[in-house]
Amino acid sequence: MVSLLLSQSSRESSFDESDVSVSSRSTPQKVSNTSSRKDVRTERLHVIKELDTNDEKLLQINRLLNKSRKIIVLTGAGISCNAGIPDFRSSSGLYQMVKKEFPEISMRSGQEMFDISLFRDELKISMFATFMERLHSSVKLAQPTKTHKFIAHLKNRNKLLRCYTQNIDGLEENLGLEMSTSEQDPNLIGTSFNARWKNYDVVQLHGDLGTLACTRCFHVFPWNRYWCRSFRRGELPACPQCEEKNWKRCQEGKRQIDNTGCLRPNIVLYGENHPSSESIAQGLNLDISRGRSDFFIIMGTSLKVDGIRKVVRQIAKQVHERGGIVLLINKTSIGDSSWHGLIDYHILTDCDSWVTYLQEQLPDFFKSQETIDRQKLLKRESSELRKKRAAEQLAKTHVKTPPATPKRVKSEQEEVTKNGIQSVKKRLLNISNEVPSKKSKMSEVQVDLPPTHTNI
Structure with a gap:
């Protein structure tokens, strides 16, 4: 798409990523390479031609994506084609449209449509202005695609470290993402560069078509x-x-300036200096050295611009050192020989189709952060409720049933007392049987008495 008219040319981009280098003092975070990550990493670029639900490699990639914590995304023209924005190289792209509507203009390549040298030719300036207005109108009517929403979802799940885009349409802003070319937040004025950079969700490498x-x-x-x-x-x-x-100046009687400027889209053309190259390079260094990215997704670009190729190499190296993988989603081949050891997998499919496939394979991954937080809260409340009920039940059990040991002691005491009473009664009964009553003794005495003297 227009997005990279600038990104799909083989010439050097005006944004020179050769300035991007990681400080030698920064040490990559040590990440233990689990067996699953080792199995997914590749020495040579592996091409996947179909989104087969039974493909073991795809399933492993999905599992790693689901577990990832910080993801860097690089996007190109391909993610906006489904929004109705023309790309650069296809039969319905901008270059073919120019050839049909301006046959009198001689162009050796589509890149000349966005080269600073076109301002030397009045006819090319006219062609440039016409197509810029048409492109701007298309962007105003376009709606974010599934791929754009996927990037916004990564932000919602706190998994997006940064999205670097070669596109100039700014469709991500419609989803609430903070753009690097948007008006600066007043709260960040006067803050450090690190604080301002951290606030950006999407970095537009080639400017913004939304302004002049x-x-x-x-x-x-x-x-x-x-x-x-x-x-x-x-x-x-x-x-x-x-x-x-x-x-x-005229009111003050001063000489007027002959060379009055004209307005053009606020994009970076081939052959001109990038006005934000230093800040982008500084921010990219921060993301590489401190971002701790463990997954790198490249979407909708054939990686023809030399500057972008350098960016990919820098990020891929750091992601691999942290045990992550690099994944490319694009419908056209990129020529794998130069990407061995840098890009692990190239899935030959439309970006939106891949996102749809992911939604089917990882439904939980696409739940919003609010839904996940609510589920965690309900789970925590349920656990606390179970603990409370168990404590109440335990308290009731202690009230109804005294401890076992005191009960056993009491039973033994009662048994001793009972046996003691019975023993005493038995002894008393024996004594009563052995000793005659006083009355019976007296009777025996009377019987045995000898006769009195009176009888004598």
Whole structure:
């Protein structure tokens, strides 16, 4: 897509990633390579041609993705084609459209449509303006694709370290992602670079089609209807900032500036210096050295731009050192010989089709963070409730049934007392049988008495 008109050319990108280098003082985090990760890593680029639900390699990749903590994503034109934005190289792409509508313009490659040298030719400027307006209109009507939503979902699950995009459509912003070219948050003004960089979800490597910039003073403006009509006619409108400055000079009696700037889309063209190259390189270094990324997904790009190839090599090396893998999703081949040991797998399919496949294979992975947090809360509350009920039941058991040991002691005491009473009764009974009563003794005495003297 337009997204990378800039990204799919084989020439050097205006953003030179050769500036990106990891500090020698930074040491990669040590990650234990489990057997599953060792099995998935490859020495040579492995191409997967079909999304087979029984493919063991795909299942292993899915499991690693599900367990990943920090993911870096690099996107290109292919992720926006399903949104209705034309790509660069296909039969319905921008280059073919230019050849049909402007047959009088001689172009050796599609790259010339976005090369800074076109500003030397009035006819090419007219062609450029016409297609930029058409492209802007397509972007305004476009809706984010499944792939864009997948990137936003990674952010929602706190798994997205950063998304680097070669695209200039800015569709990610429609999903609430923070763009590097968007207006700076007032709360971050005056903060360190690290704090500002951490706030970005998507880094636009080649600028943003959603705004216009002056070719002279570089002041940035939003599109409006008047300027859209100018572009549609093949004309680049004059910069109002430059015109106002000239008017003030005229009022002050000063000489006017002859070279008034004109407005063009705020994108980076081939052959010009990238205005944000230093900050992007610094931020990329931070992500590589401190980001602790364990999964790298490349989507919708054929990796033709030399600068992008350098970025991929830098990130892939660090991800591999942390035990992660590098996955490419793209419909066209990239020529695997130069990517052995860097990209582990290339899935030859449409990006949206791969996301749909993932949704079928990993339904829990696509649950929102709010749903997961709610499930964890319910699980925790359920566990606490079970513990509370068990404690209450235990307390009731202690009240109804005294401890076993005191009960056993009491029973023995009662038995001793009972036996003692019976023993005493038995002894008393024996005594009563052995000793005659007082009355019977007296009777015997009377009987045995000798006769009295009276009788004598």
